[in-house]
Amino acid sequence: MVTAEYSAHHLQVLEGLEAVRKRPGMYIGSTDSRGLMHCVWEIIDNSVDEALGGFGTRIDIRLHPDGSVEVCDRARGIPVDVEPRTGLTGVEVVFTKLHAGGKFGGGSYAASGGLHGVGASVVNALSERLDVEVDRNGKTYAMSFHRGEPGQFAGPSPDSPFTPFERSSELRVVGKVAKGVTGTRIRYWADRQIFTKDAAFHLDELEQRARQTAFLVPGLEIVIDDERPQAVSGTEPSSTSYRFDGGISEFADFLAPDTPITDTWRLSGEGTFTETVPVLQATGAMVPTEVERTCQVDLALRWGTGYETVGRSFVNIIATPKGGTHQAGFEQGLMKVVRDQIQQNARRLKVGTGEKIEKDDILAGLTSVLTVRLPEPQFEGQTKEILGTPAVRNIVTSVVTRELAARFASTKRDDKAQTSLLLDKVVSEMKARISARTHKETQRRKNALESSSLPVKLADCRTNDIAQSELFIVEGDSALGTAKNARNSEYQALLPIRGKILNVQKASISDMLSNAECAAIIQVIGAGSGRSFDLDAARYGKVILMSDADVDGAHIRTLLLTLFFRYMRPLIEDGRVYAAVPPLHRVIVPNPGAKPNDMIYTYSEKELHTLLAGLQKSGKRWQEPVQRYKGLGEMDADQLATTTMDRAGRTLRRVRVQDAEAASRVFELLMGSDVAPRRDFIIGSSDRLSREAIDA
Incomplete structure (x- = not known):
């Protein structure tokens, strides 16, 4: 009380x-x-x-x-x-x-x-x-x-x-x-x-x-x-x-989610600073004393072909996930060196006077491990998530600036080639960011007073309720014709794609943006791509991938998921990407008299065999041959609506990313540019894979 x-x-x-x-x-x-x-x-x-x-x-x-x-x-x-x-x-x-x-x-x-x-x-x-x-x-x-x-x-x-x-x-x-x-x-x-x-x-x-x-x-x-x-x-x-006998260079290689464009560079150095701290005397009294501290800086960093930034920072091996003065010093030194280098090479890189490099352009594709060691660092709270020692910032900035500038000034052939590729990447990221920002601003859902610049092949829906709207990405124009008659045009939009889209795990950002199919998907969803992706700006509440139930359809679905994973991942993380599940078979069971025949759809070979065995056991017969759908275009509109598009009877598989790092490694293994690991995976795993599982 x-x-x-x-x-x-x-x-x-x-x-x-x-x-x-x-x-x-x-x-x-x-x-x-x-x-x-x-x-x-x-x-x-x-x-x-x-x-x-x-x-x-x-x-x-x-x-x-x-x-x-x-x-x-x-x-x-x-x-x-x-x-x-x-x-x-x-x-x-x-x-x-x-x-x-x-x-x-x-x-x-x-x-x-x-x-x-x-x-x-x-x-x-x-x-x-x-x-x-x-x-x-x-x-x-x-x-x-x-x-x-x-x-x-x-x-x-x-x-x-x-x-x-x-x-x-x-x-x-x-x-x-x-x-x-x-x-x-x-x-x-x-x-x-x-x-x-x-x-x-x-x-x-x-x-x-x-x-x-x-x-x-x-x-x-x-x-x-x-x-x-x-x-x-x-x-x-x-x-x-x-147990690892290497150091943070191995750690950076382990963390990196993409193919490298530079080696893992190791930057090391140290600096001293003074601070006044209370020192416990033998008498038990605390006496303010000026002491000199030494801060050791060790940094491993490498850039890859992707746009993700993976960074880890540590103080005396204690992780500082929220950064602190050492992280701020690292980013400050990095920005200074790269901006200076781009300014010096502006003519070769075709950078205009009004184009400014931002921090995100430099951090795109960067994997870094930063460690500093110093006596009695100042943390914010017992959980030690943020380093607060002010002098560390200038020391880290000095070490990064000196060591990284020396790397750019190196006359070794490998260093010159890698630094040149890095500058090209940073400038490419800047241009992609500017392009994506412009693209996003012009591709929001148009109201009645605005003219639409969306792709002609998009069959859009009428509703303005984002949560209710659905975008079906359909394989091929033949399936599009059937889907148009099967959809509910109030809230279901259709976008056809032609064949297999670009494998964006191996392609550069500029190649992805110049690909007609990828650009159309990004344009229709309307939320940008990569770092500039804005989930709130997405034009649809669900994105449903609707491909044939065969090997080619599975491949197309995988390519589409690769695009979403790399450039529109927030859609997956928010649970808004789905895969449609069309049936594999249609079994017609005749009924006596004028009663309409029963049509039963099955979605796997096992389900079909179980159904036929049950019908045979109950004394019912079915029409032979059982129809096996080779593609969505073989269905009429009523069948496609009933089995795949109508909310009342369809089945959707939600695509989730439970572990981003593990998922990234799987995508790199299966879809990346390094062929040897993928070949080993296919050879080693082929005996565990059933052909029926591919067609499911």
Whole structure:
């Protein structure tokens, strides 16, 4: 109940880990699956920081069947001696005290991801149970915690009776290890009082982050064992291992979704800056001190034939998905160098004085991995998604400007050829952007007072309700004639295409725009293409691909989907692209007397055989031969409407993109310019493919 009275006794002072349990979102971002995954990486990153310092080359992560997570390393191990100011062992300090740890400039870590000293203690506070074991000094030490409080459990599960320590804590010695063996094992059960019911560990996210970390720390092996019931097939648990002896150049090649036009360039350098920070003295006082910092910059980048931009940035191997000063410095240096080069080559590139290169033109087709390492970086919040250290921007800009300009000035034949191709691509992107913007502005749906410049072969619909309208892209003029009579012209529009359109996975943007069929599709949809695509400007609520139910029809459908995936992907992501499902067979079942015959349509060979067997079993006969449709043009208007176009009886398959990166790799494999991988795929997969599946 809210009262008007407000005095000092209404104020609350949250002690120790109470603040974490009261406001968990402040420390881990959220209490759903994202926050649960953040806790895992708070523990793993401590082991990774040890590996960065040269201690330990393997980290084991195990997802147990009871929902707990265990992280093991062979690093130096958490200190077990007594910390003098608190009188507690190092283990208890790390797991129970906020803002306590070895990453405040004490010399234990030159550069690390952990900066605030709250990671392990936050995970402990949000865990129903946490067990830690440390191997040091020839012994194995152990301690357990219940929602952040140290004590002892009477059994192995978090539900076991728990007895908290009352007078003093005890770091138990539970075993012996060989001399020189060190390491840490942490196992914890997330507290379901804190996290939402649907919060779960996502193995794919864990594997993606582990792979990323293995790229960033060459030589480090990360092993993930998933022993949860849904992950175990047979008796063996799921196990995945990641280790890469290369660096961020390999990472950039792995991330790149397209065919390269440049090699993967590596730009490295460093710079120094000074900042005033409070330094903890031996007396316990904080004294402002001016210190000199060194920032190391390492960048791998390459351009490809596509227009997608794939960028990853890291600070001390901690991902910064929202960028920060290092990302801003990278883009600033990149813009400066490329603009200068285009200005110097304006005559060869045919760039007019009124044409200006924008950032998106340069970033199109760029895959980059940027890493900076510096002591005690300033992040915005515990989740470390944005770097805030101001001086890093100028250092990164300086390194990128110097190294990239040297690349453009290189007299090596390969460098000259690649930089020339890059400038041509950037200028091409600029011209395509200007052309697409002009095209989009003139191709919006015309009202009654405007003249339409849409293709003559488009049979448009009458409705102005975008959500209700449908565009059928039809294979061939013969099918168009039937479809015109079968459609509902109020809300169904038809656009015929002639044969197989251009394979845009292998073609350039200019080739795509100059192709009549591709240009007509983009023009009719009216929302632009590529980076300038505006989903809100699309003229139709559904785009339905209607091709024959044969191999050629499947190929045409694949080519169309390639066009949509590369240049109008928001339509797919919004669930507005569909494939029509026309029938393969028509079975006529005669009825006695004047009753009309039954017409039954089937959509696969298996469905046909099942139907005929059922008819035979029930004593019914059918007309022979059973009609097999070779194309949409063989149907009359009533049949096409009933089976494929009428909303009441048709079947549509919605095209979805669940994983853009994986889908991009499949399109590049099946439709790209590199023939050898596609040939290997066809040869290796041919025995798993049935001919009937192609015709379905």
